[in-house]
Amino acid sequence: MKKKGLYQLKKSDNKIKEYTLSVLTEDKAGLLNHITIIFNRRKMNINSLNVSTTEVKGVSRFTIVVESSKEKIIKIVNHINKLIDVLAAFLYEEDEIYYQEIALYKLSTKIFLKGDLVEKIIIRKYGAKILKIEKDHIIIQKTGTKVGTQKLYDELKKFGEILEFARSGRVALSKKKRKTINFIKKLEKTKSNKLNI
Amino acid sequence: MKKILGSEALIKSLLEEGVDTIFGYPGGAIMPIYDSLYSYQDKINHILTRHEQGAIHAAQGYSRVSGKVGVCFATSGPGATNLITGIADAQIDSTPLVCITGQVPSQLLGTDAFQESDVIGISMPVTKWNYQITSSDEIGEIISKAFYIARSGRPGPVLIDITKDAQFSEVDFNYKKCERIRSYHPYPIINDKKIKKASKLINKAKKPLILVGQGVLLSNAENELIKFSEITGIPLASTLLGLSAVSCDHKNYVGYLGMHGNYGPNVKTNEADLIIAIGMRFDDRVTGDTSKYAVNAKIIHIEIDPSEIDKIIKTDVAINADAKEALIGLNKIVQKNSHEEWINEFRECDKLEFDKIINKEINGFYDKLSMAEVIHKISEFTQGKSIIVTDVGQHQMVASRYYKFTEPNSNITSGGLGTMGFALPAAMGSKIGNPNREVIAVIGDGGIQMTIQELATISQYSIGVKILILNNNFLGMVRQWQELFFDNRYSFTEMKNPNFNKITDGYRIKNKKLEKREDLDKVIKEFIEFDGPYLLNVIVEKEENVFPMVPSGESVSNIRLE
């Protein structure tokens, strides 16, 4: 059973890479604190963090992005797995997941005076959309990777000042064909709750 | 069904878990619970300590000698924060505890109410689990979960904070013992392939060495371990917390590991071709410089907590399992073998250590009594059968080196955290947890002053512990480092101590001062044979050093004999 499983280290595990942790937990107050303490203690920065409900009632998902060596992050994953209210923590490299972030850009409406350029760039080139147009400002929305939303940011900046900008944490799903509810049912049935001698 | 108060539901829950002893200290936010406890004094023995730190260390001692979950009570705010050192100690030394703290009423949470402290936040990194109960309906379920979590898998401390309104409101009480938690799997399912792989390494090893950790004691695997060692002929060395899991007079026992451990097991770690680590976590006090540790050895690590595997030392075969279960598996398939020559190499080391160190220590080489001489005498007199509870410092290392344990669960010490002030309260908990055995607290003149108030508890309840102060008028261990590594600059380590005997008189506890070598035998006999608490203040050599020593951060091969 993978649950709270053991990731074992290889010699080549000290290269710094981007890792995504996907942590399924019971929906309990205080867990966020508990999880971030573990990063803090080992002096590891969290690049992005997202907490949301899942399709299973009472189960939350934390998606955490870090830059780390495998060696270091595995120790953190093992520690997170140890928390009583954590159902399972999974560690992924970039090619093992589907992931997206969302960015919102607030610009002055005047930017439209620059003609269809904006539309061309926003809509066609970047696949973004206009969320709202008000008298004095507009909101543009784009989902994608951090690189993509940053590119749009840089491009828009050329047309005028960006009034406000916000980017969400990453959300990610693994490429494996897994059903959360089945996984949890398996956890409920495993015999590792008792000593078998 | 008749409704009862939450506070009574708590007491009934504890009874359902078989609790018969609580160490605690009352205050405003836990008063309803104390009021309910008043009606249950025939079933629960509550010990009023003189400080919450005393209560929790007592609960730790109680748990470690009895294998039961230790329970302590404290009020909110300062009561709760006074528990924190003990909780951190229990966490790092894997001691099962359930700590109950009172909390301000739920509507006052977060308002800086009188004696409010965020004990859930504060204790989060040092508990195995914690939870705040704000409604009386939760009490039964949460307490049963608390005990299940504290005692299962790798044990640890759990803190339950209960708001005053939850204690005061009524509830229909029914109790169901927690048997599983879907997000918590304390007993990894053993992987037979790993057992096979390990046995292959074991069968072909020429110089194997077993490292015995506290995990062996926690899983009651002492017999399986001895069997394993006797089948395979592999020598056994012990960590500080593993001491007493194997009788020191066992033919395969080769001594104590680590910074002030024995010469043999330390140097031989780097000659061994296989290390079988059982229920231990490669603490830096054991490994020294990890890059120069076990350099010729393959590593088998038997460990119940997966996060310990590969944390410090990379394994060749990791067996993530309860120690007893793994040993039962191994014992079925390992080949009969013997390693007499290899064990004889350890005996050669022992001779060297005896000639260079032990002989002088125990045979009156110094003007004043030496710590080792006193412990050696006590060890002989009690035939290694006592429970030894040590504080932190030179006396702790000396007791660990010179007391020759012959029975399990007999070495109670603060290992991972190294908490001065641990021994006096832990000894009183140990005596209550196992009243039929002799309990001897070995404490420095520094450490005793950290929790000396517990003499009052010992006196009030006539707890028959023996208290040995090894009095060198120094924070000796720090002084030793100053001498060896800081150019003899004794920065704030010398103490002008009070008259410990007069203080003990004040607490109405029998006591004596021992200074002269010729009185040693007689006084030790009196000390041990006395029925009741007894404090013995032994004036020892002031500037003695504990050797051997692996200097901090160096390889175990660089262990110094002088």
Ligand SMILES: Cc1ncc(C[n+]2csc(CCOP(=O)(O)OP(=O)(O)O)c2C)c(N)n1
């Ligand atoms: C609470 C706490 N504070 C400080 C220390 C650091 N420390 C470790 S050993 C020691 C000296 C202990 O002196 P004493 O109790 O007299 O024992 P001795 O070493 O002299 O036997 C000190 C200060 C500690 N371990 N715990």
Ligand SMILES: [Mg+2]
């Ligand atoms: Mg001292």
